[in-house]
Amino acid sequence: MASRSNAIGEFFAKIAAKRREARNERRVMRRAFFRHLRRRFTFGRFLTAFVTYVYLLICLFIVLVPIMWLVTSAFTNVNVIIDNPDGTITYNLTNQNALTEVVDTYLGANSGTNEFGLFPLVPDLRKFSVSNYRFLFTYDLEPRADYLKAFLRTGAIACLNTVLVVLFSSLTGFAFSRYKFKAKKTALLTLLTLQMFPAFMGMIAIMGIFDTFGWTNNWFWLTFIYVAGAIPYNTFIVRGYMRNVSKSLDEAAAIDGATNLQILIKIIVPLAVPIMGFIAVNAFMGPWLDYILPSIIMNAKPTVGVLLYQYIGGGVSSLVNNPVIFMAGALLIAVPIMLVQIYMQKYIVFGLTSGGEKG
Secondary structure (H helix, E strand, O other): HHHHHHHHHHHHHHHHHHHHHHHHHHHHHHHHHHHHHHHHHOOOHHHHHHHHHHHHHHHHHHHHHHHHHHHHOOOOOOOOOEEEOOOOEEOOOOOOOHHHHHHHOOOOOOOOOOOOOOOOOOOOHHEEEEEHHHHHHHOOOOOHOHHHHHHHHHHHHHHHHHHHHHHHHHHHHHHHOOOOOOOOHHHHHHHHOOOOOOOOHHHHHHHHHHHHHHOOOOOOHHHHHHHHHHHHHHHHHHHHOOOOOOOHHHHHHHHOOOHHHHHHHHHHHHHHHHHHHHHHHHHHHHHEEEHHHHHHOOOOOOOHHHHHHHEOOOOOOOEEEEEHHHHHHHHHHHHHHHHHHHOHHHHHHHHHHOOOOOO
16 A cells, blocks of 8 residues: 555656646746847837838828729719709719819718818718719710720720730740741841830821821721830740740650641740730730820720820810719729739739840
8 A cells, every 4th residue: 555655646746747847848938938029129120110010001001092082982972963853864064073072071071161081081971872983884975985985995905905915926036036047136136126215206107107097096006006016025025934945845846746836836835824924914904004195096986094084174175074083984994904913913923023034
């Protein structure tokens, strides 16, 4: 019995010793952790972190407030459409004080005074309305003020430009990266030289050519101006990327009887999808966001950017002069760009760091 009780006592003594050891280890670790915090979080580091986060919050505020103001204004009723008792619609075309009406609807504002509340952030949901978009898609008193047609016209230009730029840039980049031919270096230098001159230098010449051949107000021919301007820059990017693809793949395919076109389509193109995705995004965004060239070439059948400028009195007094309509239309313009950016994000990041080496 004595030996058994001694064994039990030793057992519990070992447990108590292990508990004390674990408690001491936790105490040592806790003290080491707080010593590390004291060394790491000095006043200087705290001040640096504080200033950094304040700066980031200010930047976030500057970026988000205009966007929230845009969204809120787009869905605020400022009486751009008046429904008459007889079922007809009256358009309020020249409400230049529409933004003031929007500001007066926000929390903290005193209507009819100059005391504005938290106008970009806290809207009055009681004035939520889609009447601005009803105006955009139903106003047809003037042919060139048709927002839907302008939107589709701009989309057609952007899509066709994307296809042609990717096609021609891939072909020329493949040729310059894989083959040796006469005047190759001269052609590359010519493409490089073309990038030194801004596109605005040729604006008068482009206008003269379009007038001569009767191509004005024709979106199809306008697309080729964007294509021609994008090929030199994108050719250099594609060439630089394809030079990294091993030529042994081409040689192996040629031994198996593949033609040059089959090598390009079945071997090079699948490997060059990332850089082509990057080119496609840039090619789509260019004409979609452009204003100056369409304003000269497509005056009678404007693109969506030109039409929106006319909505705020862009030199055409007979059209709408209402900044809230402009905001509603601008919000719709951002949707395709946002979708393209989200879907092609990985290609954009990859393309920014690829295809730029010497050689």
